[in-house]
Amino acid sequence: MKTTTHIFTALTLGLGMASVHAEQPTLKVCTAENEMPYSNKAGEGFENKLAQYLAEQLGRKLETVTWTDPRYFIRDFVDKGLCDVVVGVDQGDPRLLTTVPYYRSGYVFITRKGDDLDLQNWDSDVLQKAKRIAFIPGTPAETMLRAKGRYNDMFNYQQELVGFKSKRNQYIKYDTEKLVNEVASGKAEVAVLWGPAAARYVQSSTTPLTMTVIPDNNQRADGEKVGFHYSTSMGVRKGDVALLEQLNTLIRNAEDDFTEILEAEGIPLLDEPDTALSMN
Known part of the structure; x- marks a missing residue:
């Protein structure tokens, strides 16, 4: 009888756990x-x-x-x-x-640590002298490059970065890892990217890289604020x-x-x- 009770109890508990x-x-x-x-x-x-x-x-x-x-x-x-x-x-x-x-995070400047560039904000001479700046169109980076007169200088380079694998009515995708690697390989002096999207690739780069959070005090040419922290x-x-x-x-x-x-x-x-x- 006791054995039967134990079996019944075990079955009940088992069914109860399965139900949970x-x-x-x-x-x-x-x-x-x-x-x-x-x-x-x-x-x-x-x-x-x-x-x-x-x-x-x-x-x-x-x-x-x-x-x-x-x-x-x-x-x-x-x-x-x-x-x-x-x-x-x-x-x-x-x-x-x-x-x-x-x-909360922000857009960042990404550079090679060994270059030791003085790059803290959009007024830096580095951004005026750089031959290649990697960025994603439609982001605050594009707005500021236009404001600083560097967008047209980067236009042809930007066409090299886009992944044109989308057909009509599909969105055009930029590979953040590729843009980080442009800096790591020396093809670009600077990348301007959303920090959370770039951080993993900055950490894993075999070339030591630096991420500098861009201050959130930027304006377009017409004085309108351009947000960099979200x-x-x-x-x-x-x-x-x-x-x-x-x-x-x-x-x-x-x-x-x-x-x-x-x-x-x-x-x-x-x-x-x-x-x-x-x-x-």
Whole structure:
């Protein structure tokens, strides 16, 4: 009788554990199929690591939903309920409900450490003398190169950097790793890139490189401010206030864990401005 009771109890516990696992809710996170160093299908990006951390902390099973084109994934994936969270979006992205920022970073100048260039801001003589400056069009780097009269000088060089593997109606992709390697190999004197996108490749370069965060006090020729520091949040579907509040609580309570993941990537981290902190 006692043996039968033990068997019954063990079966009950086993069924109970199976039920717990079966009922564990899923956290569907939208990530890019091939947008390193953020994420890829193999889970090698730092946003992949953040997604895994989120799922663990929320007690959910991670389901990664990958997209290939950044222009449409919110409309085609998030809005349709195919995924719940986007790990990296601009703070205040109007297409989503966004969390409090979990990090702030900036654009950087990347140079070879051995060149020992005096390059702290856009007024540096280095930028006037450089024969090749690697940058991605449509970013603040282009705006400032235009303001400083160097954009046309770099036009032909820029055509060498773009990955023209896209057909009509597909976005043109620039490979950040390639632009970092342009500096490492000596083909370019300077690269101007978003710090989080470049940090991994700066760290892994066999040629020692330096990243200098660009000050956030720049203006276009007409006096309009050009931003170089930005805050990154997570995004959820509009209306999903419950998940938003869960994520906000986690971000606030686990700040050190987020920082550890980002610093391991080599990402330059900046303090949030006082105005942003007061809003959070």
